[in-house]
Amino acid sequence: EPEVTQTPSHQVTQMGQEVILRCVPISNHLYFYWYRQILGQKVEFLVSFYNNEISEKSEIFDDQFSVERPDGSNFTLKIRSTKLEDSAMYFCASSGIGGAYNSPLHFGNGTRLTVT
Amino acid sequence: GQQVMQIPQYQHVQEGEDFTTYCNSSTTLSNIQWYKQRPGGHPVFLIQLVKSGEVKKQKRLTFQFGEAKKNSSLHITATQTTDVGTYFCAGRSLYNQGGKLIFGQGTELSVKP
Incomplete structure (x- = not known):
């Protein structure tokens, strides 16, 4: 069964450094998402992406965050200057041709970001 | 903004007991989905529920969507250790x-054998 893949599985960075989290969504999916989950807490929406542009973003997704789909397969999340509070598990997800309305989200295994 | 609240936060059960988690939205929903995280x-x-009052079953799991499309529940009958997760x-x-x-x-379910 096709799956969403994320790399790296764990990223450790120093405060103030830039990080790029990478995702390869399921190949025929059109909608892409980033969510994050602070340890033991809920899954929080960051951003959705469709047709090569951001369709919606949350208050968390400030100017320090950006997303890109640089080619036909990768979907990246960049954090320009990391803060301690950015430490979390970051999940990439994609949904299929059923559209944004009814399609389930397929999540990757996540990247655990630790900011020291 | 839209909020989705879920209770309880934790539930510890003995294997074989039933389990229910409840979900309430601050706004009317177009649909509701349920996810499990091990x-x-x-x-x-x-699963996804779309219609007002909809009930769906998956083996021992029963999902309901409220008439007003603002709440939902998941009920597990006779829990097993494989049901552990959030x-x-x-x-x-x-x-x-x-x-x-x-x-x-999320509701974190632990099952004691």
Whole structure:
């Protein structure tokens, strides 16, 4: 069964450094998402992406965050200057041709970001 | 903004006991989805409910969507150790149907054999 893949599985960075989290969504999916989950807490929406542009973003997704789909397969999340509070598990997800309305989200295994 | 609340936060049961988690939205939903996250894993889609009052079953799991499309529940009959994990509901606002899927806080289920 096709799956969403994320790399790296764990990223450790120093405060103030830039990080790029990478995702390869399921190949025929059109909608892409980033969510994050602070340890033991809920899954929080960051951003959705469709047709090569951001369709919606949350208050968390400030100017320090950006997303890109640089080619036909990768979907990246960049954090320009990391803060301690950015430490979390970051999940990439994609949904299929059923559209944004009814399609389930397929999540990757996540990247655990630790900011020291 | 839209909020999705879920209770209880934790539930510890003896194997064989039943389990229920409840989900409430601050706004009317177009649909609601349920996900299960095993410890150390990622959320995995279980089911989607769309119609007012809808009830769906998956083996020992029963999902309900409220008449007003603002609440939902998941009931597990005769829990097994394989049911361990965190169960999340997630909904999209009826007024922003293509919009973000908002997750509840989740209910963490532990099952004692």
